[in-house]
Amino acid sequence: MLGKEPKISNSVVRRLPVYLRLMQTLKNQNITTVSSQEMGLRLDMNPAQIRKDLAYFGEFGRKGVGYEVDYLERKLCQILNLDRHIGVALIGVGHLGIALSNYTRFQSEHIAIAGLFDMDPQKIGSQVGSLVVQDVRELAATVNDKNIQMGIIAVPAPAAQQVCDELIEAGVKIILNFAPVNLRVPKEVVLRNTDFTTELQSLAYFIAD
């Protein structure tokens, strides 16, 4: 940790939550210690890769023994900033938005949707889970009030860029986009895209002739 200097690659970062989830699974099975080999077996991954990934952040294992599940879980949470509260704004309260707001509440107590936004007057004011849908015009104010650090864009494609701009304008630096568009963001903003259509279409490639 102390100075994440060596510049961790995205591929590594994206595997960390997978390790974290495995630790939680193992804990539920009352397994207290695990080797990289066993992890590799369960995750269908190369053990060397797992060791290398973890070693970027510290020496978490014991030679001849393996990793202590509880300890590694805690460390992974620290690395992923999941040991503190993280506020998320979700814009677009359609079926996808609702699905996401259920989803997320689930896994990590620390990532929580702190604000739901839409532009449809029909939706504004309605209750979803424990939150009331707000007018998207209140986005900037709420981001500041509730110290929101991440944004999820779940609006239709044509509205996505504007919502994105508003998030950034409000100071949000991390954005997860579900709209099927190439958003333009300044380079200090971390943007990740999840596009079902693209995913499905690329899978169609594998249909046997």
Add this chain to the structure above:
Amino acid sequence: MLGKEPKISNSVVRRLPVYLRLMQTLKNQNITTVSSQEMGLRLDMNPAQIRKDLAYFGEFGRKGVGYEVDYLERKLCQILNLDRHIGVALIGVGHLGIALSNYTRFQSEHIAIAGLFDMDPQKIGSQVGSLVVQDVRELAATVNDKNIQMGIIAVPAPAAQQVCDELIEAGVKIILNFAPVNLRVPKEVVLRNTDFTTELQSLAYFIAD
């Protein structure tokens, strides 16, 4: 094309729908010809990569000119098998499932949800879009009847592996999974995972201290 022998990498395949979408956008803007440089500019990609990706499948461009939008669109559709009808079974008609069934109907006329399944008696028989939700026990029969080639798993994590097994048992070889679990599949099955929780957690890594 003729014998996709050179073994196209997954990274390449996943970029093809992006090119396809760009072609559709360009068509809407009445642009008939585009160079790899212009494509790179719009997609924020390296033009050499775009040319190389396309060249795996044939010589679609003209030197000194570029690519004909209409022609490249057609070619990309062919490569992705989007020039024929593709039936998809969607299991799990929660908010996510409904979102997905709306989504997909949208983009490509050729990929269509052909069956919706759930195990909740409350949902079975209800209408979603133009389809009636079926009992998941009818899955295998419907896959055969309607010649379904792809499956989307949108059920809660604990049910996912069983649904997956049933899809494979019914002959489905291509699966898109949204449940946050590591599914076990035989190696001839193409499995792609989309996991919001993992995505969100990995993004938390980038929160500034």
Add this chain to the structure above:
DNA sequence: TAGATTGTTAATCGATTAACAATC
């Protein structure tokens, strides 16, 4: 001690980018 497993370096593999001859 003997066996196991880490952390890490070196080797391999694969994907991206640069460069350029061919040619429209």
Add this chain to the structure above:
DNA sequence: TAGATTGTTAATCGATTAACAATC
């Protein structure tokens, strides 16, 4: 013809895997 741009080879870059000394 001159300028532009492809298709493709070679160079670079980065990520994965193998191997092994250190050590529990």
